[in-house]
Amino acid sequence: MKISVLASGSKGNSTLVSDGETNILVDAGITKSKIEKHLAIFGLSLDDISAILITHAHIDHFKGLEAILKKKSIPVFASEETATSIELCLCECIKKGTLNIDWNYFSPGSQFTFNHLLITPFEVPHDANGAVAYIIEENGEKIGIATDLGCITNSVRYHLQGCDALVLEMNHDMRMLKDSDRPEMLKIRIASKLGHLSNDQAAEFLDTIDASGLKYLFPAHMSEDCNDLSCVKAAILSLEKKFDFLIVKTGQEGPTPLIDLSVNNL
Numbered sequence: 001m002k003i004s005v006l007a008s009g010s011k012g013n014s015t016l017v018s019d020g021e022t023n024i025l026v027d028a029g030i031t032k033s034k035i036e037k038h039l040a041i042f043g044l045s046l047d048d049i050s051a052i053l054i055t056h057a058h059i060d061h062f063k064g065l066e067a068i069l070k071k072k073s074i075p076v077f078a079s080e081e082t083a084t085s086i087e088l089c090l091c092e093c094i095k096k097g098t099l100n101i102d103w104n105y106f107s108p109g110s111q112f113t114f115n116h117l118l119i120t121p122f123e124v125p126h127d128a129n130g131a132v133a134y135i136i137e138e139n140g141e142k143i144g145i146a147t148d149l150g151c152i153t154n155s156v157r158y159h160l161q162g163c164d165a166l167v168l169e170m171n172h173d174m175r176m177l178k179d180s181d182r183p184e185m186l187k188i189r190i191a192s193k194l195g196h197l198s199n200d201q202a203a204e205f206l207d208t209i210d211a212s213g214l215k216y217l218f219p220a221h222m223s224e225d226c227n228d229l230s231c232v233k234a235a236i237l238s239l240e241k242k243f244d245f246l247i248v249k250t251g252q253e254g255p256t257p258l259i260d261l262s263v264n265n266l
């Protein structure tokens with residue numbers, strides 16, 4: 001499989017996963033034109049996208065969905081709660097009949113296949129009903145995508161074991177968040193168990209799971225004013241376990257390289 005994080009952060013999230021035949025987007029939280037622009041870098045267009053998986057109904061995860069689906073009908077996979085919340089936001093177009101969404105509901109925790117991909121959505125603690133993270137597997141390769149979660153649960157720990165590539169939220173550096181000018185209520189929400197994962201929480205989690213096969217870590221949903229790559233690296237370097245993976249920087253400005261998991265780039 002190949003993976004590129006097309007965009008990551010509070011302004012919009014989308015990740016491309018491809019096995020060469022099937023191309024899927026996990027979230028469509030940037031505009032349609034940005035998604036098209038980022039896909040074009042890899043010689044792809046919306047016509048090549050076979051499915052869209054949505055993690056949850058926060059706008060930074062579905063901002064581009066309406067425009068994409070008005071251009072092309074693509075099956076959308078989500079929990080029923082997420083689908084309901086998104087339909088409420090898009091109800092005007094749905095009522096007018098200008099938008100018809102081909103929903104495919106799943107139950108978090110149960111696996112399904114899409115073409116050759118084995119997909120496992122699982123619940124994460126976040127302040128959106130029905131929020132999930134995803135595992136995508138094929139031919140013994142495993143990708144984990146967990147971008148908005150306030151804390152690590154046993155289920156998160158269980159599912160994210162043994163990934164080859166992991167898109168893991170490293171939202172903020174605790175000190176930078178504390179010292180920031182953000183309103184107190186927002187700081188409390190971000191740091192809560194239904195908010196966003198800090199660098200230290202993510203790093204400690206990596207220290208406790210089997211990450212021996214991990215080749216690529218994409219620190220995701222990094223706050224622009226309460227985090228930076230040096231803080232992310234410092235949190236990981238402080239761990240007792242020594243890791244052998246590459247850290248792939250994600251952000252809003254452009255996609256990461258399209259990384260082929262079957263090629264050893266280390």
Ligand SMILES: [Zn+2]
Nearest residue numbers: 058126128148
């Ligand atoms: Zn969210």
Ligand SMILES: [Zn+2]
Nearest residue numbers: 010058060148
């Ligand atoms: Zn988000």
